[in-house]
Amino acid sequence: MNKSLPELKAEILRLTREYSSRAHSAQRPGGDAGRPAFVPGETTVPYAGRVFTEDEVEAAVGSTLDFWLTLGPEGEAFEKELASFLGVKYSLLVNSGSSANLVALATLTTHKLPDHKRITPGDEVITVAAGFPTTVSPIIQLGAIPVFIDNDPTTGNIRVEQLEAAFSPGKTKAVMIAHALGNPFDVASVLEFCRNHDLWLVEDNCDALGCTYSMPIARAKALGLDHLIKLAEQNSCSLMIDSSSLDEANNQKPTTPHKLPAIIDGQLVAYTGTFGDISTQSFYPPHHLTMGEGGAVNIISRPPLKTYAESFRDWGRDCWCPSGKDDTCGKRFGWNLGELPPGYDHKYTYSHLGYNLKPLDPQAAIGRQQLKKLPAFIDARTRNWEYLRTGLADLEDVFEFSLPSHATAWNKPSTLDPRLSSFCWDSSGSTTHCSWFGFMLRVKPSAAFKHTDLVRHLDSKKIGNRMFFGGNLLRQPVFVQLRKDRPDSFRVVGEMTGADAIMNQALFLGTFPGLTKEMMDYEIDTIRAFVRDR
Ligand SMILES: Cc1ncc(COP(=O)(O)O)c(C=O)c1O
Numbered sequence: 311m312n313k314s315l316p317e318l319k320a321e322i323l324r325l326t327r328e329y330s331s332r333a334h335s336a337q338r339p340g341g342d343a344g345r346p347a348f349v350p351g352e353t354t355v356p357y358a359g360r361v362f363t364e365d366e367v368e369a370a371v372g373s374t375l376d377f378w379l380t381l382g383p384e385g386e387a388f389e390k391e392l393a394s395f396l397g398v399k400y401s402l403l404v405n406s407g408s409s410a411n412l413v414a415l416a417t418l419t420t421h422k423l424p425d426h427k428r429i430t431p432g433d434e435v436i437t438v439a440a441g442f443p444t445t446v447s448p449i450i451q452l453g454a455i456p457v458f459i460d461n462d463p464t465t466g467n468i469r470v471e472q473l474e475a476a477f478s479p480g481k482t483k484a485v486m487i488a489h490a491l492g493n494p495f496d497v498a499s500v501l502e503f504c505r506n507h508d509l510w511l512v513e514d515n516c517d518a519l520g521c522t523y524s525m526p527i528a529r530a531k532a533l534g535l536d537h538l539i540k541l542a543e544q545n546s547c548s549l550m551i552d553s554s555s556l557d558e559a560n561n562q563k564p565t566t567p568h569k570l571p572a573i574i575d576g577q578l579v580a581y582t583g584t585f586g587d588i589s590t591q592s593f594y595p596p597h598h599l600t601m602g603e604g605g606a607v608n609i610i611s612r613p614p615l616k617t618y619a620e621s622f623r624d625w626g627r628d629c630w631c632p633s634g635k636d637d638t639c640g641k642r643f644g645w646n647l648g649e650l651p652p653g654y655d656h657k658y659t660y661s662h663l664g665y666n667l668k669p670l671d672p673q674a675a676i677g678r679q680q681l682k683k684l685p686a687f688i689d690a691r692t693r694n695w696e697y698l699r700t701g702l703a704d705l706e707d708v709f710e711f712s713l714p715s716h717a718t719a720w721n722k723p724s725t726l727d728p729r730l731s732s733f734c735w736d737s738s739g740s741t742t743h744c745s746w747f748g749f750m751l752r753v754k755p756s757a758a759f760k761h762t763d764l765v766r767h768l769d770s771k772k773i774g775n776r777m778f779f780g781g782n783l784l785r786q787p788v789f790v791q792l793r794k795d796r797p798d799s800f801r802v803v804g805e806m807t808g809a810d811a812i813m814n815q816a817l818f819l820g821t822f823p824g825l826t827k828e829m830m831d832y833e834i835d836t837i838r839a840f841v842r843d844r
Contacts, residue, residue, distance in 0.1 A: 319375055323368050330367035337362055339683075340690060340826045348828040355829045357748065357774030357820040358596030361687065365679040373675035380633050384674035391681050392606060396581050397541050397571050398589070400609040400616045403674060404623055407516035407592025408444035409667040410605035411486075414512050414588040415448040416622040417607075417615055418484060420662060427510070429454050433483045434801070436476045436509075438468045439809035442779040443786070445488050445514045450792075450799055457482070457801045458784060463811040465715045466490030466750060466778060470499040476803045477507060484510035489518035491778070491818060492598075492691065492747035494582045496715050497523045498740050501533045501585060511586030516605070519591055519598035520688035520745035521582040522570060529739060530578040537611035538580045542571040577741075583608055588615060593673075596822065598687055598745060599680035601673040618662070626664020629656045688745040690823035694830065695746040696723065696731045698819060701834035708757040708841055710815075712750040714742040748818030750778065752811065758844040761815050764837075771836050774820055781813030782806050 313321070331344065337360050338345050346353075373384055385403050392401040404410050418429045429435065431453030437446050440461040449456040459472040467490045476482070485504055489495055504511045515521075530539060571580035583589035591597075593604030607623070609616040620630055628647060631638040639656060646652045647659050680687075699711060703722060713720060717733035724732075735741050753761040768775045780786050784806060792799050819833060 326368050326371045327364040330364035339823050350832040354772045357776050358822045359824055360595045360600050361824040366676045369675040369679045370672050373672040378671045381668045382671040384671045388674040388677045397584050398608040398610045402607045402619055403669055404605045404667045405669045406603055407605040410590035410607045411444050412448040413607050413619050413622050414590050415452055417619040418510050419452055420618040429483045434478055434481045435484045435486050437486050439782050439784050439806045440812045441488050459803050460806050461808040463808040464713050465493050467495040467715055470496045472804055473503045486512040488514035489582045491750055492518050492745050494521045494523045494715055494742040497585045498525045513583050513586045513589035515583030515589045516592035517747040518582045522579050522743040523582055524577040524579040525740040527576055527578050538571045542573045545569045545572050584610055599684055601677040604669045604673050621662050622664045623667050625666050626660045626662035628659040628661040687823045691746045691821045694821040694825050695749050697830050698749045708754055710752040714744045716740050716742055746821040749821050750816055750818040752815035761817050765817050767840050773833050775817050778812045778816045782809035
C-alpha cells in the first residue's frame with residue numbers, strides 16, 4: 311500500500327536518525343556514552359570541530375525534503391531564537407562570519423545615516439593588529455582606513471590605553487574589534503571611548519558566543535546601556551537557575567544563568583555582542599555552534615540598522631520582503647525613489663551597492679538544533695579550559711597562560727568545588743566569563759624551546775593546535791604588499807609588541823565540547839613530558 315507523504319517523511323527521518331547515530335558517533339559531545347573509545351596517540355585530538363547528534367542530521371534532512379532551500383521558515387525562526395538568546399533586537403543570518411563583518415560595516419556606510427555618523431571613504435576605523443583577517447578587511451574593502459593598535463599578549467585583546475592615541479577628530483567613525491578567542495575585551499573602557507567621541511562600536515563576536523561581561527550597574531547607566539538594563543529588569547524573574555537543567559554535554563549543572571542580560575548583585579551581566587551597535591557571529595565548524603558555513607549580524611538596539619543591514623545582505627534592495635513574500639510595505643507599486651518612474655516595482659529598487667550573502671534554509675535548521683545545545687556547549691568550553699589550566703598549572707616557568715580580561719591572576723580550584731577555578735580581578739569593578747574558543751598559552755622567551763618546536767611535537771602526537779589566527783596581521787604578505795601599493799590605506803599607532811609576542815610565542819589548544827577527559831589528560835601528559843625532556 312502507498313504510504314502518505316507524512317508517513318514517508320517520518321520513515322526517512324527515523325532512518326536518518328538511526329544512520330546518524332551509528333555514522334557520526336565520534337562527533338557526539340565529550341561526555342556522551344555513545345562516543346568511540348579514545349586511543350592515545352592513535353585517535354586525533356582535534357583543536358575544534360562539529361559537535362552534533364542525530365538531531366542536527368534529522369533537521370538538515372527534514373528541511374531538505376521540504377526543499378524550500380533559500381532562507382525561509384527555518385532561517386526566520388533561527389534569527390528570532392538567536393536574538394532572544396543573546397538579548398538583541400534582531401539577528402540576521404548570513405553565509406559566514408566574514409560576510410557578517412562585511413555587512414556590519416557596510417551598514418554604517420549607508421547614506422540614510424546622518425553625515426557625521428556615516429562611514430565614507432577615507433574615514434577611519436580603529437582595530438587591532440593581531441587576530442583574524444576578516445575583522446579588518448571590510449574596513450579597507452569599503453574604502454575606510456583601519457587604524458591599528460596593539461593587542462595585550464595575555465588576553466589577546468585590545469590595549470585600551472592606546473585608543474586615544476588612535477583617534478583622529480572628524481575622521482574616526484568606529485571601533486571594530488573581536489573578543490579574542492572567547493575572551494571578552496574590556497567592554498566598559500571601549501564603550502566609554504566610543505561614547506566620548508560619538509563612535510560606532512562593532513563587536514566581532516565570532517569567537518565568543520556565550521561569553522559574558524559584567525559591570526557595576528551605575529557604570530552601565532553612565533555608559534547609556536539602557537537597552538540592556540531594561541531587558542535585565544524584564545529577565546529578573548527568570549534569573550534563578552533551574553536546578554533540573556543539567557548540562558547535556560557533561561551531565562553537570564551549568565555554571566552560568568542563561569537568561570541574560572540580568573542584574574546580579576548590583577552588576578549588569580550580559581552576553582558579549584550585546585553592548586555595542588552591531589555584532590557578528592560565525593557558525594563555521596570550530597565555532598560555538600555550527601551550520602557548516604554561516605554567520606549572523608546582530609542589530610543590538612537600533613531597529614533602522616536592521617533595514618540597512620538587510621539591504622546590504624540582499625542585493626542592496628530597498629524592499630525588505632522576505633523571500634517568497636511580496637508587498638510587505640503595502641505599496642509595492644507606490645514608491646517614488648531615485649530617478650525611477652513613479653510606482654516602479656519596489657522589489658527591484660536598489661538603494662545600496664549590495665551583495666547576496668544569504669545562507670540556505672537547511673543550514674538554519676541545523677543551527678536551531680545547535681542553539682538548543684548552546685548552554686551546554688558554553689559550559690563545556692569553560693570547564694575544558696579549567697581542566698587544561700589545572701593540569702598544566704606547574705608549568706608557569708615556561709608558559710605564560712592567557713587570562714580573562716580584567717583578571718589579574720588565576721587561582722587553582724578549591725577543594726570545596728574542584729570543578730571551578732577562580733580569578734583575582736582588577737579594581738575596575740568589571741569581570742568577564744569566558745566561553746573559550748581555545749586554550750592559549752605563550753612559550754616564554756626564556757624557555758629551552760620555541761613555540762614552533764612545541765607545535766611540531768603536538769602535531770606529531772596527533773594533538774590539534776593552532777596559532778592565534780594571522781598573528782600580527784601587519785606582517786602578513788597582504789599588508790606588506792598594501793604598504794607598497796597603497797601606503798595610505800592603513801595607519802599604525804605605536805609599537806605592535808603585543809601582537810608580535812602573540813605571533814612569535816602563542817599557540818592554542820582546543821576547548822570545544824567534543825573533547826573528553828581522556829583526550830585532555832593525553833594533551834596534558836604529552837605537554838608535561840615534552841617540557842620535562844627539554
Ligand atoms: C574573530 C573572527 N572573525 C571572523 C571570522 C570569520 O568567520 P568565517 O570563517 O565564518 O568567515 C573568524 C573565523 O574564525 C574569526 O575568528
